[in-house]
Each structure stands twice: as structure tokens, then as C-alpha cells.
Amino acid sequence: MEASGLAIIVILVVSFQLFPYMVNGERLAPTAFLAGFGNEALITICALMIMGKGLEATGALQPLAMFLAKAWTARPKLASLATLGIAAILSAFLNNTPVVIMLLPMLIGVAVRNKFAPSSILMPVGFATLIGGMATTIGTSTNLLIVSIAADQGLEPFGMFDFTLPVLMVGVVGVLYLWLVAPRLLPERKQPLSDRSPRVFNAMFHINETSAACGLTFAEGLALTGNEMRVDRIERGDGLSVTKLPLVKILAGDRLAVRDTPDRLKRFEKQLGATLHGALGADDVTSETHALKDLQHLAEIVVTRGSLLHRATLVGTRFARRTGLLPLAVHRAREPGIEEISGDIGTTRLRAGDVVLVQGADSQLEQLKRSGTVLVLDGTTNLPRTHRADRALVIMILVVLAAAIGILPISVSAIVGVGAMLATRCLTWKDASGALSAQVIMIIVASLALGLAMTETGGAVYIAQGFVEGARLLPTPFILSMLMLVMAILTNVVSNAAAGIIGTPIAIQMARELGVPAEPFVVAVIFGVNMSYATPFGYQTNLLLLSAGGYKFSDFMRAGVPLTALMWLGFSIVLPIIYDL
Known part of the structure; x- marks a missing residue:
């Protein structure tokens, strides 16, 4: 515009x-x-x-x-x-x-x-x-x-x-x-933020050496999920896309692009032994002493104009390091005139109205809400308030x-x-x-x-x-x-x-x-x-x-x-x- x-x-x-x-x-x-x-x-x-x-x-x-x-x-x-x-x-x-x-x-x-x-x-x-x-x-x-x-x-x-x-x-x-x-x-x-939430997110599963799917064929990998997972594409290396043939081997370092609801994505993550966060800053927020090790909570962040993420990328803003939250997936309304997400969610330039599914501790979510930089939907009615509110x-x-x-x-x-x-x-x-x-x-x-x-x-x-x-x-x-x-x-x-x-x-x-x-x-x-x-x-x-x-x-x-x-x-x-x- x-x-x-x-x-x-x-x-x-x-x-x-x-x-x-x-x-x-x-x-x-x-x-x-x-x-x-x-x-x-x-x-x-x-x-x-x-x-x-x-x-x-x-x-x-x-x-x-x-x-x-x-x-x-x-x-x-x-x-x-x-x-x-x-x-x-x-x-x-x-x-x-x-x-x-x-x-x-x-x-x-x-x-x-x-x-x-x-x-x-x-x-x-x-x-x-x-x-x-x-x-x-x-x-x-x-x-x-x-x-x-x-x-x-x-x-x-x-x-x-x-x-x-x-x-x-x-x-x-x-x-x-x-x-x-x-x-x-x-x-x-x-309801959003529930196991039955219908909101469909774009996510990227990262395969590592210890993943259950590593070394299996594409067909065998799908079988781990009961053939319920629908993979949009397989990415390997820098920008290389692998054809989704049944006998194609899934290797360590591969990335599977998937669109599904939050509860199904988390289930697929467990079945594949993969990770949703990949290289989006997981090391910054999942140390042995971090709260994520004890209490995990899903929340949705709506990108608004002028917010931290508007017209920026998750990687570019160092979102995980700055907030202590793991970005798992991104939802974008599939409507006329709105460009769909086609690449890695970490490098996708976000726009107003996009929703980022994140995982983190309550303390991190509360801190993000108080910062006032994004709109956080975590299923609570608590809103940030500072001592300058009355002024x-x-x-x-x-x-x-x-x-x-x-x-x-x-x-x-x-x-x-x-x-x-x-x-x-x-x-x-x-x-x-x-x-x-x-x-x-x-x-x-x-x-x-x-x-x-x-x-x-x-x-x-x-x-x-x-x-x-x-x-x-x-x-x-x-x-x-x-x-x-x-x-x-x-x-x-x-x-x-x-x-x-x-x-x-x-x-x-x-x-x-x-x-x-x-x-x-x-x-x-x-x-x-x-x-x-x-x-x-x-x-x-x-x-x-x-x-x-x-x-x-x-x-x-x-x-x-x-x-x-x-x-x-x-x-x-x-x-x-x-x-x-």
C-alpha cells in the first residue's frame, strides 16, 4: 500500500x-x-x-x-x-x-x-x-x-x-x-489455544541424527505418524528441494514443511523424534536450568503493525534469544490477496495479522506481554499494567x-x-x-x-x-x-x-x-x-x-x-x- x-x-x-x-x-x-x-x-x-x-x-x-x-x-x-x-x-x-x-x-x-x-x-x-x-x-x-x-x-x-x-x-x-x-x-x-483449535500453522520439522525418522524412507517416515502427516516439501541443504517419492531417504539435516493444527504438529514432532524449533534459537532458551525444562506452555502471538515482528523475520529479530520463547509455527490466513507462506518460517517476513505459535514458560510469556511489543494470546485474562498507567x-x-x-x-x-x-x-x-x-x-x-x-x-x-x-x-x-x-x-x-x-x-x-x-x-x-x-x-x-x-x-x-x-x-x-x- x-x-x-x-x-x-x-x-x-x-x-x-x-x-x-x-x-x-x-x-x-x-x-x-x-x-x-x-x-x-x-x-x-x-x-x-x-x-x-x-x-x-x-x-x-x-x-x-x-x-x-x-x-x-x-x-x-x-x-x-x-x-x-x-x-x-x-x-x-x-x-x-x-x-x-x-x-x-x-x-x-x-x-x-x-x-x-x-x-x-x-x-x-x-x-x-x-x-x-x-x-x-x-x-x-x-x-x-x-x-x-x-x-x-x-x-x-x-x-x-x-x-x-x-x-x-x-x-x-x-x-x-x-x-x-x-x-x-x-x-x-x-477455541484457539486448545487441543481442538482449527487454526492451521505452517511449520518446519528438523530431522537430526537421533530422530526416529532419520534413515527411513519417506513412506516409512509417514507411517510413523499413521500416515496422517501431509508434507508440503522436503528441504535439504541450502535451498535444495527433494522430490517426495516414497523411497527417498530422510537424512539428518532435512527439513519437512508441514501445515497442520498445533496439537497434531506436537504429536508428529514426538512420533518423528524431530524438532519444530530447529535453528530458531533453541540453544538460547533450553539450557538445563531454563524454565522450559520444567513447565511448557503454548501461546499465540498476533503480529500487529509497529510490533517487534512486523515486516521482520524470526531469525532477523533474534526472537528466541530476546524473548526466551521457542517459535514453533506460523499461521497466515489463506484468503484472496494474501500471499501464502512458502519458505522456512524462520526467514519468512511476517505481516500484520500473522499468528506465531510459541512455546515457553509462563514467566517469559508474562514478560513479553508486559513489554507491549506484541499481542499475546495465551488463554489468560491478565493484562500488563505499569505504574505510569494513571499518568x-x-x-x-x-x-x-x-x-x-x-x-x-x-x-x-x-x-x-x-x-x-x-x-x-x-x-x-x-x-x-x-x-x-x-x-x-x-x-x-x-x-x-x-x-x-x-x-x-x-x-x-x-x-x-x-x-x-x-x-x-x-x-x-x-x-x-x-x-x-x-x-x-x-x-x-x-x-x-x-x-x-x-x-x-x-x-x-x-x-x-x-x-x-x-x-x-x-x-x-x-x-x-x-x-x-x-x-x-x-x-x-x-x-x-x-x-x-x-x-x-x-x-x-x-x-x-x-x-x-x-x-x-x-x-x-x-x-x-x-x-x-
Whole structure:
């Protein structure tokens, strides 16, 4: 995505340099397309990302998660509703990524403890954060961008809570759907971290001289597993692949690439006398005095953007030496558009949403959780919390209050908040830089450049006029509804930031063509682009849900499309009433 964003910027700059375009007698400077890097909304988004990381790293929201965990034990049905409501409320003021990251381990632990499928609650909670994110100007980065563009186009600046009322009215219905209906639509995926976990991992069995399979033929090796093991390939030496013929000998040093569930992989490891960890740092964590010799525990680590493993390899990060954990296998969702794992898991570059199966002592897992560098799912409800958590929470509350009351613009307030978190050591400079997503930044800058090109060249006017001409005989509320539906469809195909930035000038021009206030059309764009429910790629947290919940692509369609229709119909009724259209 970063490459696509950069390509768009390069194409625009080069095109307008080679083919000058005049606006009101003046040339549109190619450098104007680079102004997005200094855009106030982008800087605000980056500051809020960093502050969200501060809350995540300090465990500021841990008491709330623990309260919900206890509620799940006592009254599961009401706890489910409370979790959805709290997730939505938090996401109105925080980036929803730290909210989801906070709740995921707790919900997985609750599911394991109470023996129910986490798939029934993880996706609804993720969607609840998207609903809550619609409610304020700072709820999502896209909201900030859209209201900033609207102000640049001459509209009265939006207040933080200017479109909270319609979200409250329709969002309540959406949350009730997520509570009562969505869990019934979602297939029951078995619990992760259990013997029946359906998640399939890519693993590599390493054969040594003492392995039972060493010296046997391939067919005899399979027989050791009851012919249940399915080998993708046999690797020998540096990059040599051996044909899987029945009479091929299995030699010491060979590596068998296998895809299977955790319990079956561990069983095959024992039957073959092989090792799953191989050269991934086993010597660093399995000395005679190491805790692994006494107590072993399986856990899953979800790779998130900005984490220790994102776009890195297990070998390159020296994961085993740094964490004291053995990486055994890697799971990557087999869905359209996602490249499958084909090489050694140790040298595979990991991406957001990948799941690493690890083995280690409870103390090592707890230490990794406290580091805040990755998302650990180990079946417990314990979350990391530091003595700086209260400071981080107070700083975040003051930032939001200062912006809401009007003491400071949100851009200034957020930057001051980042400075305060760094000064109070809630964050390190490394944490702050790691919180920034190059992908998000490039998409936003490229989208701002496209939006500028559309506005200055008259493209937005042309599209708006065509849309209005085609629907001139229809009532304004219907046109507003159609605009929102188009945005809802577009946001599930491309980035919601791109959809919002491109859609906003078109929406404003449509309102001008119709001779009606532009505010409801801008709000319709905000609501439409936040309906990222139908695909796992609609929003970055959806990828976390895809991995952690063991979902399939079709599950998002199954639960997300009805929610999209419900929210669209609700806003189509409410917006014309509120704005008197």
C-alpha cells in the first residue's frame, strides 16, 4: 500500500510538471501535491496514534478489561452487551486499534475459561469500535481528515460532537444487532489455544541424527505418524528441494514443511523424534536450568503493525534469544490477496495479522506481554499494567477535554499530549516512532494529493454534476442516501481514508449543485466510509480479528453486510430529519 501511495504522488508530481495546468491564471505547482506531508489533520492523526500507543504500552485501560473479565464470569450475556457498549464509547475518543488490542487477549481468555467460541464475540466487538468511531471528529483518523477538508472548502468547522446525535440514535440499534443477532450468524469457530483449535500453522520439522525418522524412507517416515502427516516439501541443504517419492531417504539435516493444527504438529514432532524449533534459537532458551525444562506452555502471538515482528523475520529479530520463547509455527490466513507462506518460517517476513505459535514458560510469556511489543494470546485474562498507567490516562483525558471545550485545537492539544507522555516516560522515543504507520501516512498523503487534483482540475465538480443530473428528479434525502451507500461500498474495497478524502469534495459540490447545506452530505461521507464491516481488509483492526478469531473471509460478509444495511438505512432515515432536508 505504501508503494501504491508513493506511486500516486510521483505520477501526479511528474504529470503536472510535464503538463502544466492553470488555475485562475496561475499554474498549479507540482509541489502542491506534497503539502499533504505537512497537513494539520495528518499531524494530529500521528499524534493521536502515539498517544494511543502510550495507553497500550502502560496498560492504562487494564482495570476496565479486568472488570469486564469478572463480569463475563458472573453474567456472560449482560457482560457481552457491556463489552460492546464500552468498546464503542472508548472508540469515540481513542483510535480503535489500542481498544481492540486491549480487549482481544481478555476476550480470548474468557472464551477459553468459559468454554465458548471467541468467534461469537470478537468480530462484534471489533465492529462496535467502528460504530463508536463515527461519533466524534477524533473517533477515527478518517473523521479528522474529512472535517479538515470540509473546513478547507469553506464550511463551518465541525465541533467534536456535532454528529454524535445521529450516531447515538442509529448506533444503539447497531450494537443491539451485534449483541443479539451477529453471534447467531457467525459459525462457531473452536477455541484457539486448545487441543481442538482449527487454526492451521505452517511449520518446519528438523530431522537430526537421533530422530526416529532419520534413515527411513519417506513412506516409512509417514507411517510413523499413521500416515496422517501431509508434507508440503522436503528441504535439504541450502535451498535444495527433494522430490517426495516414497523411497527417498530422510537424512539428518532435512527439513519437512508441514501445515497442520498445533496439537497434531506436537504429536508428529514426538512420533518423528524431530524438532519444530530447529535453528530458531533453541540453544538460547533450553539450557538445563531454563524454565522450559520444567513447565511448557503454548501461546499465540498476533503480529500487529509497529510490533517487534512486523515486516521482520524470526531469525532477523533474534526472537528466541530476546524473548526466551521457542517459535514453533506460523499461521497466515489463506484468503484472496494474501500471499501464502512458502519458505522456512524462520526467514519468512511476517505481516500484520500473522499468528506465531510459541512455546515457553509462563514467566517469559508474562514478560513479553508486559513489554507491549506484541499481542499475546495465551488463554489468560491478565493484562500488563505499569505504574505510569494513571499518568497516561490523565494525559489522554486532558487532551480530549481541552479539544472538546475549545481551550485548544485538537492538533495542538494532541501534540502537547505527546510531549507530556514523553516527558513523564509513559512512552519512549522508540515507542513513539513505532506507533506511526508508514502505510497509513502514505495512503493519507496520496489521497490528499488525489483530492487536490480532483478539486483544482474541476474533476469533483464534473463527477458531482453527473451524479446530480442522473438523480435530479429524486428527493434530496434519497440522493444523500445513495452517496452514503456508494461510500460504504467503496470503503470495503479501498482504504477508508482514500474513500473519504476523495468523496468529501464531491459531496460538498453535490450539495452546492442541489442548493442545500453541505454539512449533512459531509456527515454522510463520514458515516459511509466508517462502515468497514464487509471485508477483513476494510479496516486495519479487521485483520487482527481475522487472525485472533479464526474467521474466514465469508464470516465478515455474513455478519458485516447486514450491519452495513442496517446502519445505512438508519442513517438514511435519521440524517434528513436532523438536518431538515
